[in-house]
Amino acid sequence: MENKFDAIIIGGSYAGLSAGMALGRSLRDVLIIDSGKPCNRQTPHSHNFITHDGKTPKEISELAKAQVLEYKTVKFYDGIATKMERGSECFTITTQNGDLFYAKKLILASGIKDLMPNILGFAECWGISVIHCPYCHGYEVKGEMTGILSNGDIAFDFSKLVFNLTKDLTLLTNGKSTFNEEQNEKFYQNKIKVIEDEIERIEHENGYIQKVIFKNGKEIPLHALYAKVGFEQNINIEDLGIELNENGFIKVDMMQKTNIPGVFACGDNVTMMRSVANAVAQGNFAGAVVNKELSEEEF
Template identity: 45%
Template structure:
Protein backbone atom coordinates (compact mmCIF):
# COMPACT_ATOMS: atom_id res chain seq x y z
CA UNK A 1 0.00 0.00 0.00
CA UNK A 2 1.26 3.47 -0.84
CA UNK A 3 2.13 5.90 1.95
CA UNK A 4 2.10 9.17 0.02
CA UNK A 5 -1.26 10.74 -0.77
CA UNK A 6 -2.78 13.90 -2.12
CA UNK A 7 -5.21 14.01 0.81
CA UNK A 8 -5.60 12.23 4.12
CA UNK A 9 -9.10 12.21 5.59
CA UNK A 10 -9.10 11.52 9.32
CA UNK A 11 -12.48 10.05 10.23
CA UNK A 12 -14.43 7.58 8.14
CA UNK A 13 -18.07 8.26 8.88
CA UNK A 14 -20.51 10.29 6.77
CA UNK A 15 -18.55 13.52 6.40
CA UNK A 16 -15.23 11.76 5.81
CA UNK A 17 -16.67 9.29 3.32
CA UNK A 18 -18.49 12.04 1.45
CA UNK A 19 -15.33 14.13 1.16
CA UNK A 20 -13.35 11.09 0.03
CA UNK A 21 -15.88 10.29 -2.70
CA UNK A 22 -15.51 13.76 -4.20
CA UNK A 23 -11.73 13.47 -4.06
CA UNK A 24 -11.66 9.96 -5.53
CA UNK A 25 -13.83 11.09 -8.41
CA UNK A 26 -11.38 13.97 -8.90
CA UNK A 27 -8.50 11.47 -9.32
CA UNK A 28 -6.91 12.48 -6.04
CA UNK A 29 -5.08 9.75 -4.16
CA UNK A 30 -6.94 9.79 -0.85
CA UNK A 31 -6.47 7.85 2.39
CA UNK A 32 -9.26 7.51 4.94
CA UNK A 33 -8.06 6.79 8.47
CA UNK A 34 -11.03 5.44 10.41
CA UNK A 35 -11.13 4.48 14.08
CA UNK A 36 -14.35 2.52 13.47
CA UNK A 37 -16.27 3.96 16.44
CA UNK A 38 -19.10 6.21 15.17
CA UNK A 39 -20.94 8.35 17.73
CA UNK A 40 -24.35 7.08 16.55
CA UNK A 41 -23.51 3.39 16.91
CA UNK A 42 -26.31 3.00 19.50
CA UNK A 43 -28.96 4.60 17.29
CA UNK A 44 -31.15 2.00 15.55
CA UNK A 45 -32.61 4.28 12.86
CA UNK A 46 -31.55 7.41 11.00
CA UNK A 47 -34.21 9.92 10.00
CA UNK A 48 -34.55 13.22 8.17
CA UNK A 49 -32.19 12.02 5.43
CA UNK A 50 -33.98 11.72 2.10
CA UNK A 51 -33.55 8.37 0.26
CA UNK A 52 -32.37 6.77 3.55
CA UNK A 53 -35.12 7.74 6.01
CA UNK A 54 -35.63 5.05 8.64
CA UNK A 55 -32.56 3.02 7.75
CA UNK A 56 -29.88 1.87 10.17
CA UNK A 57 -27.06 4.46 10.35
CA UNK A 58 -24.52 1.64 10.49
CA UNK A 59 -25.95 0.14 7.30
CA UNK A 60 -25.90 3.52 5.58
CA UNK A 61 -22.23 3.94 6.51
CA UNK A 62 -21.34 0.41 5.39
CA UNK A 63 -22.96 0.96 1.99
CA UNK A 64 -21.22 4.32 1.70
CA UNK A 65 -17.81 2.72 2.40
CA UNK A 66 -18.44 0.15 -0.30
CA UNK A 67 -19.32 2.83 -2.84
CA UNK A 68 -16.44 5.14 -1.92
CA UNK A 69 -13.82 2.38 -1.95
CA UNK A 70 -14.96 1.33 -5.41
CA UNK A 71 -12.92 4.31 -6.62
CA UNK A 72 -9.36 3.11 -7.16
CA UNK A 73 -7.97 6.41 -5.92
CA UNK A 74 -9.40 5.94 -2.40
CA UNK A 75 -7.94 3.70 0.31
CA UNK A 76 -9.07 3.11 3.88
CA UNK A 77 -7.37 1.78 6.99
CA UNK A 78 -8.70 1.16 10.49
CA UNK A 79 -6.24 3.02 12.68
CA UNK A 80 -5.89 6.13 14.82
CA UNK A 81 -4.01 9.24 13.77
CA UNK A 82 -1.68 10.23 16.61
CA UNK A 83 0.78 12.74 15.16
CA UNK A 84 0.63 15.44 12.52
CA UNK A 85 3.52 17.63 11.43
CA UNK A 86 4.64 19.57 8.39
CA UNK A 87 2.93 22.30 6.43
CA UNK A 88 0.54 22.91 3.58
CA UNK A 89 1.62 20.68 0.69
CA UNK A 90 3.88 18.52 2.85
CA UNK A 91 2.13 17.04 5.87
CA UNK A 92 3.49 14.02 7.76
CA UNK A 93 1.06 11.90 9.76
CA UNK A 94 1.73 9.07 12.19
CA UNK A 95 -0.68 6.43 13.51
CA UNK A 96 -0.97 4.07 16.45
CA UNK A 97 0.41 1.21 14.32
CA UNK A 98 3.62 3.17 13.78
CA UNK A 99 3.02 3.82 10.10
CA UNK A 100 3.89 7.21 8.63
CA UNK A 101 1.98 8.80 5.75
CA UNK A 102 2.44 12.00 3.79
CA UNK A 103 -0.17 14.22 2.18
CA UNK A 104 -0.57 17.63 0.57
CA UNK A 105 -3.85 18.33 2.40
CA UNK A 106 -5.58 16.98 5.52
CA UNK A 107 -9.29 16.81 6.36
CA UNK A 108 -10.52 16.29 9.91
CA UNK A 109 -13.93 14.59 9.98
CA UNK A 110 -13.46 13.31 13.51
CA UNK A 111 -16.79 14.15 15.11
CA UNK A 112 -17.58 14.97 18.71
CA UNK A 113 -17.61 13.17 22.04
CA UNK A 114 -20.96 13.00 23.83
CA UNK A 115 -20.38 13.74 27.51
CA UNK A 116 -23.49 12.18 29.06
CA UNK A 117 -24.76 13.12 32.53
CA UNK A 118 -23.76 10.71 35.29
CA UNK A 119 -27.26 9.33 35.76
CA UNK A 120 -27.85 5.55 35.87
CA UNK A 121 -29.73 4.36 32.79
CA UNK A 122 -28.75 7.24 30.50
CA UNK A 123 -26.03 5.31 28.68
CA UNK A 124 -28.27 2.29 28.13
CA UNK A 125 -31.04 4.49 26.69
CA UNK A 126 -28.74 6.82 24.73
CA UNK A 127 -29.52 6.97 21.03
CA UNK A 128 -32.66 4.91 21.48
CA UNK A 129 -35.08 6.59 23.90
CA UNK A 130 -32.68 9.11 25.47
CA UNK A 131 -32.07 11.42 22.52
CA UNK A 132 -30.65 14.80 21.60
CA UNK A 133 -32.46 16.05 18.50
CA UNK A 134 -36.19 16.59 17.83
CA UNK A 135 -35.47 16.80 14.10
CA UNK A 136 -33.79 13.38 14.09
CA UNK A 137 -36.21 11.60 16.44
CA UNK A 138 -39.17 13.82 17.29
CA UNK A 139 -41.63 12.57 14.68
CA UNK A 140 -41.30 8.95 15.81
CA UNK A 141 -42.12 9.84 19.43
CA UNK A 142 -44.74 12.49 18.68
CA UNK A 143 -47.64 12.60 21.13
CA UNK A 144 -45.85 10.42 23.67
CA UNK A 145 -45.10 11.32 27.32
CA UNK A 146 -41.72 12.97 26.92
CA UNK A 147 -39.07 14.43 29.21
CA UNK A 148 -36.50 17.17 28.70
CA UNK A 149 -33.41 17.59 30.90
CA UNK A 150 -32.41 21.24 30.74
CA UNK A 151 -31.78 24.13 33.13
CA UNK A 152 -30.49 27.21 31.30
CA UNK A 153 -31.51 30.12 29.09
CA UNK A 154 -32.56 27.76 26.28
CA UNK A 155 -35.50 26.38 28.29
CA UNK A 156 -38.21 28.65 26.78
CA UNK A 157 -37.21 27.84 23.20
CA UNK A 158 -36.66 24.12 23.72
CA UNK A 159 -39.94 23.61 25.56
CA UNK A 160 -41.76 25.27 22.67
CA UNK A 161 -39.83 23.25 20.10
CA UNK A 162 -40.50 19.90 21.76
CA UNK A 163 -43.95 20.97 22.94
CA UNK A 164 -44.92 21.26 19.28
CA UNK A 165 -44.48 17.49 19.07
CA UNK A 166 -46.26 16.41 22.25
CA UNK A 167 -48.78 17.76 24.77
CA UNK A 168 -47.21 15.59 27.50
CA UNK A 169 -43.90 17.30 28.18
CA UNK A 170 -42.13 17.26 31.55
CA UNK A 171 -39.09 19.46 32.12
CA UNK A 172 -36.47 18.14 34.55
CA UNK A 173 -33.94 20.58 36.00
CA UNK A 174 -32.06 18.10 38.24
CA UNK A 175 -31.82 20.81 40.90
CA UNK A 176 -33.13 24.35 41.54
CA UNK A 177 -34.43 25.99 38.37
CA UNK A 178 -32.42 28.79 36.75
CA UNK A 179 -35.40 30.26 34.93
CA UNK A 180 -38.94 31.53 35.53
CA UNK A 181 -40.79 28.35 36.49
CA UNK A 182 -44.21 30.03 36.42
CA UNK A 183 -43.67 31.10 32.81
CA UNK A 184 -42.84 27.56 31.72
CA UNK A 185 -45.63 25.95 33.71
CA UNK A 186 -48.00 28.53 32.28
CA UNK A 187 -47.28 27.14 28.83
CA UNK A 188 -48.53 23.72 29.94
CA UNK A 189 -45.16 22.12 30.70
CA UNK A 190 -44.72 20.28 33.99
CA UNK A 191 -41.52 21.27 35.82
CA UNK A 192 -39.72 18.86 38.18
CA UNK A 193 -36.81 20.35 40.16
CA UNK A 194 -35.88 17.27 42.21
CA UNK A 195 -32.61 15.50 41.57
CA UNK A 196 -32.80 12.55 39.17
CA UNK A 197 -31.81 9.17 40.60
CA UNK A 198 -32.07 7.08 37.45
CA UNK A 199 -33.77 6.38 34.15
CA UNK A 200 -35.82 3.23 34.57
CA UNK A 201 -35.75 1.20 31.37
CA UNK A 202 -35.96 -2.21 29.75
CA UNK A 203 -33.13 -2.85 27.27
CA UNK A 204 -32.84 0.88 26.62
CA UNK A 205 -36.58 1.43 26.30
CA UNK A 206 -37.43 4.15 28.80
CA UNK A 207 -40.19 3.47 31.31
CA UNK A 208 -39.84 6.24 33.89
CA UNK A 209 -37.60 8.95 35.33
CA UNK A 210 -37.06 8.23 39.02
CA UNK A 211 -36.42 11.20 41.31
CA UNK A 212 -34.61 11.48 44.64
CA UNK A 213 -37.86 11.97 46.57
CA UNK A 214 -39.18 8.62 45.32
CA UNK A 215 -41.36 10.03 42.55
CA UNK A 216 -41.39 8.01 39.32
CA UNK A 217 -42.54 9.95 36.25
CA UNK A 218 -43.71 7.54 33.51
CA UNK A 219 -42.14 8.48 30.18
CA UNK A 220 -41.20 6.83 26.89
CA UNK A 221 -38.72 9.43 25.60
CA UNK A 222 -36.19 11.76 27.18
CA UNK A 223 -34.30 14.62 25.52
CA UNK A 224 -30.96 15.74 26.87
CA UNK A 225 -28.01 17.75 25.64
CA UNK A 226 -24.66 16.04 26.24
CA UNK A 227 -21.54 18.07 26.92
CA UNK A 228 -19.82 18.13 23.54
CA UNK A 229 -16.06 18.02 23.06
CA UNK A 230 -13.72 17.18 20.20
CA UNK A 231 -13.12 13.44 19.82
CA UNK A 232 -9.68 13.99 18.33
CA UNK A 233 -6.98 16.06 20.03
CA UNK A 234 -4.83 16.48 16.92
CA UNK A 235 -6.48 19.61 15.47
CA UNK A 236 -5.83 21.57 18.66
CA UNK A 237 -2.36 20.07 18.98
CA UNK A 238 -1.33 21.45 15.58
CA UNK A 239 -2.84 24.86 16.30
CA UNK A 240 -6.34 24.75 14.79
CA UNK A 241 -8.57 27.24 16.59
CA UNK A 242 -11.78 26.23 18.36
CA UNK A 243 -14.68 28.65 18.50
CA UNK A 244 -16.34 29.69 21.78
CA UNK A 245 -18.59 26.60 21.68
CA UNK A 246 -15.71 24.16 21.20
CA UNK A 247 -16.19 23.49 17.48
CA UNK A 248 -13.35 23.64 14.98
CA UNK A 249 -13.34 27.10 13.44
CA UNK A 250 -13.63 26.89 9.65
CA UNK A 251 -14.30 29.35 6.84
CA UNK A 252 -16.77 28.97 3.99
CA UNK A 253 -14.45 26.46 2.32
CA UNK A 254 -14.13 24.29 5.41
CA UNK A 255 -10.56 25.50 5.89
CA UNK A 256 -9.37 25.68 9.49
CA UNK A 257 -7.05 28.36 10.79
CA UNK A 258 -4.08 26.27 9.65
CA UNK A 259 -3.23 26.36 5.94
CA UNK A 260 -3.90 23.06 4.17
CA UNK A 261 -5.99 21.60 7.01
CA UNK A 262 -9.75 21.37 6.50
CA UNK A 263 -12.60 20.07 8.67
CA UNK A 264 -16.08 18.74 7.96
CA UNK A 265 -19.09 17.34 9.78
CA UNK A 266 -19.92 17.28 13.47
CA UNK A 267 -16.56 18.57 14.67
CA UNK A 268 -17.40 21.95 13.12
CA UNK A 269 -21.04 22.53 14.07
CA UNK A 270 -23.90 21.89 16.48
CA UNK A 271 -26.05 20.84 13.48
CA UNK A 272 -25.48 17.14 14.06
CA UNK A 273 -27.23 14.89 11.57
CA UNK A 274 -26.34 12.31 8.94
CA UNK A 275 -27.70 14.60 6.22
CA UNK A 276 -25.73 17.64 7.36
CA UNK A 277 -22.48 15.70 7.79
CA UNK A 278 -22.84 14.19 4.32
CA UNK A 279 -23.44 17.58 2.72
CA UNK A 280 -20.59 19.15 4.66
CA UNK A 281 -18.17 16.46 3.52
CA UNK A 282 -19.27 16.83 -0.09
CA UNK A 283 -18.57 20.56 -0.03
CA UNK A 284 -15.22 20.25 1.75
CA UNK A 285 -14.08 17.55 -0.68
CA UNK A 286 -14.67 19.95 -3.55
CA UNK A 287 -12.88 22.79 -1.72
CA UNK A 288 -9.87 20.58 -1.01
CA UNK A 289 -9.68 19.56 -4.66
CA UNK A 290 -9.81 23.24 -5.63
CA UNK A 291 -7.04 23.97 -3.12
CA UNK A 292 -4.84 21.35 -4.79
CA UNK A 293 -5.07 23.30 -8.04
CA UNK A 294 -3.57 26.46 -6.57
Protein backbone atom coordinates (compact mmCIF):
# COMPACT_ATOMS: atom_id res chain seq x y z
CA MET A 1 0.00 0.00 0.00
CA GLU A 2 1.20 3.51 -0.79
CA ASN A 3 1.79 5.71 2.21
CA LYS A 4 1.04 9.26 0.97
CA PHE A 5 -2.51 10.55 0.81
CA ASP A 6 -4.52 13.72 0.37
CA ALA A 7 -6.38 12.89 3.57
CA ILE A 8 -6.23 10.31 6.32
CA ILE A 9 -9.43 9.54 8.23
CA ILE A 10 -8.94 8.02 11.67
CA GLY A 11 -12.07 6.01 12.40
CA GLY A 12 -14.01 3.95 9.88
CA SER A 13 -17.49 3.90 11.29
CA TYR A 14 -20.40 6.08 10.09
CA ALA A 15 -18.75 9.51 10.22
CA GLY A 16 -15.44 8.28 8.83
CA LEU A 17 -16.99 6.26 6.02
CA SER A 18 -19.26 9.15 5.09
CA ALA A 19 -16.27 11.51 4.91
CA GLY A 20 -14.42 8.90 2.87
CA MET A 21 -17.22 8.68 0.33
CA ALA A 22 -17.37 12.47 -0.10
CA LEU A 23 -13.62 12.57 -0.70
CA GLY A 24 -13.57 9.48 -2.91
CA ARG A 25 -16.21 11.00 -5.15
CA SER A 26 -13.94 14.04 -5.41
CA LEU A 27 -11.06 11.85 -6.66
CA ARG A 28 -9.02 12.32 -3.49
CA ASP A 29 -6.50 9.74 -2.33
CA VAL A 30 -7.82 8.73 1.07
CA LEU A 31 -6.79 6.27 3.77
CA ILE A 32 -9.31 5.21 6.42
CA ILE A 33 -7.73 3.71 9.55
CA ASP A 34 -10.05 1.69 11.77
CA SER A 35 -9.72 -0.98 14.48
CA GLY A 36 -13.14 -2.55 13.87
CA LYS A 37 -14.46 -2.00 17.41
CA PRO A 38 -17.32 0.54 17.27
CA CYS A 39 -18.96 1.64 20.52
CA ASN A 40 -22.34 0.23 19.43
CA ARG A 41 -21.07 -3.24 18.51
CA GLN A 42 -23.46 -5.05 20.89
CA THR A 43 -26.51 -2.92 20.07
CA PRO A 44 -29.09 -5.20 18.41
CA HIS A 45 -30.82 -2.59 16.23
CA SER A 46 -30.22 0.95 15.02
CA HIS A 47 -33.11 3.39 14.62
CA ASN A 48 -34.05 6.91 13.57
CA PHE A 49 -32.03 6.78 10.33
CA ILE A 50 -34.34 6.70 7.30
CA THR A 51 -33.82 3.85 4.81
CA HIS A 52 -31.94 1.88 7.51
CA ASP A 53 -34.39 1.95 10.43
CA GLY A 54 -34.22 -1.29 12.42
CA LYS A 55 -31.07 -2.68 10.84
CA THR A 56 -28.15 -3.76 13.01
CA PRO A 57 -25.28 -1.28 13.29
CA LYS A 58 -23.04 -3.86 11.64
CA GLU A 59 -25.34 -4.20 8.62
CA ILE A 60 -25.25 -0.47 8.07
CA SER A 61 -21.49 -0.10 8.47
CA GLU A 62 -20.64 -3.14 6.33
CA LEU A 63 -22.81 -1.90 3.48
CA ALA A 64 -21.33 1.59 3.85
CA LYS A 65 -17.76 0.24 3.78
CA ALA A 66 -18.44 -1.82 0.67
CA GLN A 67 -19.90 1.19 -1.11
CA VAL A 68 -17.07 3.52 -0.08
CA LEU A 69 -14.39 1.09 -1.24
CA GLU A 70 -15.96 1.07 -4.71
CA TYR A 71 -14.17 4.40 -5.11
CA LYS A 72 -10.69 3.31 -6.16
CA THR A 73 -8.86 6.23 -4.55
CA VAL A 74 -10.10 5.21 -1.09
CA LYS A 75 -8.06 2.64 0.85
CA PHE A 76 -8.79 0.96 4.18
CA TYR A 77 -6.26 0.02 6.87
CA ASP A 78 -7.28 -2.40 9.60
CA GLY A 79 -5.41 -1.19 12.66
CA ILE A 80 -4.96 1.47 15.31
CA ALA A 81 -3.39 4.90 14.90
CA THR A 82 -1.16 5.42 17.92
CA LYS A 83 0.66 8.67 17.11
CA MET A 84 -0.12 11.82 15.12
CA GLU A 85 2.57 14.35 14.21
CA ARG A 86 2.35 17.64 12.35
CA GLY A 87 5.22 18.53 10.03
CA SER A 88 5.89 21.57 7.87
CA GLU A 89 4.25 20.01 4.81
CA CYS A 90 2.14 17.09 6.04
CA PHE A 91 0.89 15.01 8.94
CA THR A 92 2.50 11.72 9.91
CA ILE A 93 0.42 8.90 11.36
CA THR A 94 2.09 5.97 13.11
CA THR A 95 0.10 2.78 13.66
CA GLN A 96 0.33 0.17 16.39
CA ASN A 97 2.20 -2.10 13.95
CA GLY A 98 4.77 0.61 13.23
CA ASP A 99 3.48 1.54 9.78
CA LEU A 100 3.85 5.18 8.73
CA PHE A 101 1.39 7.15 6.61
CA TYR A 102 1.44 10.76 5.46
CA ALA A 103 -1.37 13.14 4.57
CA LYS A 104 -2.07 16.78 3.78
CA LYS A 105 -5.23 16.72 5.91
CA LEU A 106 -6.55 14.72 8.86
CA ILE A 107 -10.14 13.90 9.74
CA LEU A 108 -10.69 12.56 13.25
CA ALA A 109 -13.78 10.36 13.22
CA SER A 110 -12.52 8.17 16.03
CA GLY A 111 -15.56 8.29 18.32
CA ILE A 112 -15.37 8.01 22.09
CA LYS A 113 -14.92 5.29 24.70
CA ASP A 114 -17.79 4.92 27.18
CA LEU A 115 -16.69 4.49 30.80
CA MET A 116 -18.85 1.89 32.52
CA PRO A 117 -19.81 2.41 36.18
CA ASN A 118 -18.84 -0.23 38.73
CA ILE A 119 -22.21 -1.98 38.62
CA LEU A 120 -22.28 -5.72 37.94
CA GLY A 121 -24.19 -6.45 34.73
CA PHE A 122 -24.17 -2.87 33.48
CA ALA A 123 -21.63 -3.36 30.68
CA GLU A 124 -23.36 -6.53 29.45
CA CYS A 125 -26.62 -4.58 29.05
CA TRP A 126 -25.08 -1.45 27.53
CA GLY A 127 -26.65 -0.64 24.17
CA ILE A 128 -29.24 -3.41 24.57
CA SER A 129 -31.48 -2.52 27.52
CA VAL A 130 -29.22 0.00 29.26
CA ILE A 131 -29.52 2.78 26.74
CA HIS A 132 -28.33 6.34 26.23
CA CYS A 133 -30.78 7.99 23.84
CA PRO A 134 -34.60 8.18 23.70
CA TYR A 135 -34.45 9.05 20.00
CA CYS A 136 -32.36 5.99 19.15
CA HIS A 137 -34.05 3.47 21.47
CA GLY A 138 -37.06 5.01 23.20
CA TYR A 139 -39.80 3.89 20.82
CA GLU A 140 -38.90 0.22 21.33
CA VAL A 141 -39.41 0.49 25.12
CA LYS A 142 -42.37 2.89 25.11
CA GLY A 143 -44.77 2.31 27.98
CA GLU A 144 -42.40 -0.13 29.70
CA MET A 145 -41.08 -0.07 33.26
CA THR A 146 -38.18 2.30 32.80
CA GLY A 147 -35.45 3.79 34.95
CA ILE A 148 -33.05 6.68 34.57
CA LEU A 149 -29.65 6.32 36.22
CA SER A 150 -28.65 9.91 36.84
CA ASN A 151 -28.93 12.78 39.30
CA GLY A 152 -29.35 16.54 39.56
CA ASP A 153 -30.28 18.94 36.77
CA ILE A 154 -29.17 16.58 34.00
CA ALA A 155 -31.50 13.86 35.28
CA PHE A 156 -34.37 16.30 35.74
CA ASP A 157 -34.14 17.62 32.18
CA PHE A 158 -33.65 14.13 30.74
CA SER A 159 -36.71 12.82 32.60
CA LYS A 160 -38.93 15.16 30.56
CA LEU A 161 -37.95 13.37 27.34
CA VAL A 162 -38.36 9.89 28.79
CA PHE A 163 -41.67 10.75 30.51
CA ASN A 164 -43.06 11.45 27.05
CA LEU A 165 -42.41 7.80 26.17
CA THR A 166 -43.47 6.08 29.39
CA LYS A 167 -45.31 7.07 32.53
CA ASP A 168 -43.87 4.08 34.46
CA LEU A 169 -40.68 5.91 35.32
CA THR A 170 -38.22 5.67 38.22
CA LEU A 171 -35.16 7.80 38.85
CA LEU A 172 -32.16 5.96 40.33
CA THR A 173 -29.68 8.41 41.80
CA ASN A 174 -27.34 5.68 43.12
CA GLY A 175 -26.74 7.71 46.26
CA LYS A 176 -28.13 10.86 47.81
CA SER A 177 -30.40 12.86 45.54
CA THR A 178 -29.34 16.39 44.58
CA PHE A 179 -32.74 17.47 43.26
CA ASN A 180 -34.12 20.73 44.58
CA GLU A 181 -37.56 21.20 46.13
CA GLU A 182 -39.18 22.35 42.91
CA GLN A 183 -37.83 19.37 40.98
CA ASN A 184 -38.99 16.90 43.64
CA GLU A 185 -42.46 18.47 43.55
CA LYS A 186 -42.61 18.00 39.79
CA PHE A 187 -41.62 14.34 40.18
CA TYR A 188 -44.37 13.91 42.79
CA GLN A 189 -46.99 15.49 40.52
CA ASN A 190 -46.02 13.16 37.66
CA LYS A 191 -45.81 10.10 39.92
CA ILE A 192 -42.13 9.60 39.13
CA LYS A 193 -40.38 7.67 41.89
CA VAL A 194 -36.90 8.65 43.11
CA ILE A 195 -34.72 5.93 44.66
CA GLU A 196 -31.52 7.00 46.41
CA ASP A 197 -30.29 3.52 47.37
CA GLU A 198 -26.92 2.49 45.96
CA ILE A 199 -27.03 -0.08 43.17
CA GLU A 200 -25.22 -3.40 43.54
CA ARG A 201 -26.04 -5.17 40.28
CA ILE A 202 -28.33 -5.55 37.31
CA GLU A 203 -29.93 -8.94 36.74
CA HIS A 204 -30.45 -9.65 33.06
CA GLU A 205 -30.88 -12.32 30.41
CA ASN A 206 -28.48 -11.88 27.48
CA GLY A 207 -28.29 -8.14 28.08
CA TYR A 208 -32.01 -7.59 28.67
CA ILE A 209 -32.73 -6.20 32.15
CA GLN A 210 -34.93 -8.16 34.52
CA LYS A 211 -34.39 -6.21 37.72
CA VAL A 212 -32.05 -3.85 39.56
CA ILE A 213 -30.68 -5.05 42.91
CA PHE A 214 -29.58 -2.50 45.52
CA LYS A 215 -26.85 -2.90 48.13
CA ASN A 216 -29.42 -2.89 50.95
CA GLY A 217 -31.19 -5.91 49.42
CA LYS A 218 -34.09 -4.02 47.83
CA GLU A 219 -34.89 -4.66 44.19
CA ILE A 220 -37.13 -3.27 41.45
CA PRO A 221 -38.17 -4.78 38.12
CA LEU A 222 -37.21 -2.81 35.00
CA HIS A 223 -37.31 -3.41 31.26
CA ALA A 224 -35.11 -0.47 30.29
CA LEU A 225 -32.62 1.82 31.99
CA TYR A 226 -31.39 5.10 30.53
CA ALA A 227 -27.92 6.03 31.72
CA LYS A 228 -25.59 8.95 31.29
CA VAL A 229 -22.06 7.55 31.51
CA GLY A 230 -18.70 9.24 31.35
CA PHE A 231 -16.42 8.96 28.35
CA GLU A 232 -12.95 9.64 27.05
CA GLN A 233 -11.58 10.27 23.59
CA ASN A 234 -10.49 7.15 21.71
CA ILE A 235 -7.26 8.72 20.44
CA ASN A 236 -4.47 10.71 22.05
CA ILE A 237 -5.36 14.20 20.87
CA GLU A 238 -2.51 15.66 22.95
CA ASP A 239 -0.11 14.66 20.14
CA LEU A 240 -1.32 17.62 18.09
CA GLY A 241 -2.54 19.91 20.88
CA ILE A 242 -6.17 19.63 19.87
CA GLU A 243 -8.56 21.49 22.16
CA LEU A 244 -11.55 19.98 23.92
CA ASN A 245 -14.66 21.89 24.96
CA GLU A 246 -16.01 22.06 28.51
CA ASN A 247 -17.87 18.75 28.04
CA GLY A 248 -14.82 16.80 26.88
CA PHE A 249 -15.64 16.75 23.15
CA ILE A 250 -13.22 17.86 20.43
CA LYS A 251 -13.82 21.54 19.84
CA VAL A 252 -14.78 22.30 16.22
CA ASP A 253 -16.19 25.28 14.37
CA MET A 254 -19.12 25.33 11.93
CA MET A 255 -16.86 23.83 9.25
CA GLN A 256 -15.81 20.86 11.46
CA LYS A 257 -12.33 22.41 11.83
CA THR A 258 -10.35 21.92 15.04
CA ASN A 259 -7.94 24.51 16.45
CA ILE A 260 -5.12 22.86 14.46
CA PRO A 261 -4.98 23.91 10.77
CA GLY A 262 -5.59 20.95 8.50
CA VAL A 263 -7.24 18.81 11.20
CA PHE A 264 -10.99 18.22 11.15
CA ALA A 265 -13.25 16.17 13.41
CA CYS A 266 -16.74 14.71 13.10
CA GLY A 267 -19.07 12.19 14.74
CA ASP A 268 -19.42 11.13 18.37
CA ASN A 269 -16.09 12.72 19.36
CA VAL A 270 -17.45 16.25 18.79
CA THR A 271 -21.07 16.16 19.99
CA MET A 272 -23.41 14.72 22.60
CA MET A 273 -25.96 14.06 19.81
CA ARG A 274 -24.87 10.47 19.30
CA SER A 275 -26.73 8.92 16.40
CA VAL A 276 -25.92 7.20 13.12
CA ALA A 277 -27.77 9.85 11.12
CA ASN A 278 -25.89 12.70 12.78
CA ALA A 279 -22.52 11.01 12.31
CA VAL A 280 -23.22 10.41 8.61
CA ALA A 281 -24.25 14.04 8.11
CA GLN A 282 -21.18 15.42 9.89
CA GLY A 283 -18.83 13.09 8.02
CA ASN A 284 -20.29 14.02 4.65
CA PHE A 285 -19.88 17.71 5.43
CA ALA A 286 -16.34 17.31 6.78
CA GLY A 287 -15.30 15.45 3.64
CA ALA A 288 -16.70 18.23 1.45
CA VAL A 289 -14.91 20.93 3.47
CA VAL A 290 -11.60 19.07 3.27
CA ASN A 291 -11.96 18.71 -0.50
CA LYS A 292 -12.74 22.42 -0.83
CA GLU A 293 -9.66 23.33 1.19
CA LEU A 294 -7.45 21.05 -0.89
CA SER A 295 -8.92 22.44 -4.13
CA GLU A 296 -8.25 26.02 -3.07
CA GLU A 297 -4.66 25.19 -2.13
CA GLU A 298 -4.00 23.45 -5.45
CA PHE A 299 -5.69 25.96 -7.78
